[in-house]
Amino acid sequence: MARIKICGVRDRAAIDAAAAGHADYVGFVFFPKSPRNLSFDEASALAGMTPSAIRRIGLFVNADDEMIGAAVRAARLDGVQLHGEEGPDRAAAIKGRFGVEVWKALAVTTRADLAAARSYAGVVDRILFDAKTPPGAALPGGMGVRFDWRLLAGGRGGFDPGVPWGLAGGLDASTVAEALATTQAPLVDVSSGVEDAPGVKSPAKIRAFCEAVRAR
Structure with a gap:
């Protein structure tokens, strides 16, 4: 059964809905341009509301070590999701310094974009395949855009990026x-697909999403 990540949570209602839906991860966003951005104090409070069975993943876009370290400590993060231009060397440095899981999001339009995943094999703990956002977009993800999922057809029995992976975008x-x-x-990683407005999570949509995944 697929694991579930609810990204961009900002309040207790979203945390509680994720827990009720037996989500495996919640995502805390640390990117000022995002409507889902959290302060370190807000993230710390949310971490205290999150059941121990749910792992906390922090999302960053080209962040420096100071910012990542402050967020890891404040939110007691289990993992760091890199959603910018971070290459394998940067990912390895973050993993070595902070000792948490490292996920790398890769934007996908064509099959050729999938090949980039192999350069992260043995470096990151998970690749997250997401859709490329429109040119000039302020956000690197969380916009409800999807790519052609047939590019990943075959799943565990066929497509193999050489590293554990997940799917985001348009879910x-x-x-x-x-x-x-x-x-x-x-x-599967969802953000805007369980919102009533950008940055406003819907507990009902979170529960419905989790139920749809668990029903498979």
Whole structure:
């Protein structure tokens, strides 16, 4: 069964809905341009509300060590998700310094974009395949854009990036069954697909998304 990550949570209602839906991860965003951005104090408070069974992943975009370290300490992060231009060397340095899981998001439009995953094999703990955002977009993800999931067709039995992976982009309760049937993704990551407005999570949509995943 696919694991579930609810990204961009900002309040207790979203945390509680993720817990009720048996999500495996929640994502805390540390990117000032995002409507889901958290201060370190806000992240610390949310961490205290998160059940121990749910792992906390912090999302960063080209952040420096000072920012990552402060967030890891404040939110007691289990992992760091890199959503910028971070290459394998930068990912390895972050993993070595902070001793947490490191995920790397890769933007996908064509099959050729998938090849970049192999350069992170043996470096990161997970690759997250996401859609490329429109040119000039202020955010690198979390915009509900999807790519052609058939590029990942075959899943565990076919496509192999050489590292554990997950799927993001364009997912919600109505599309996740199709995404899983097409890709056999071992993890699905949702943000805007469980919101009523940018940065405003819907507990009902979170529960519906988790139910759609668990029903497979």
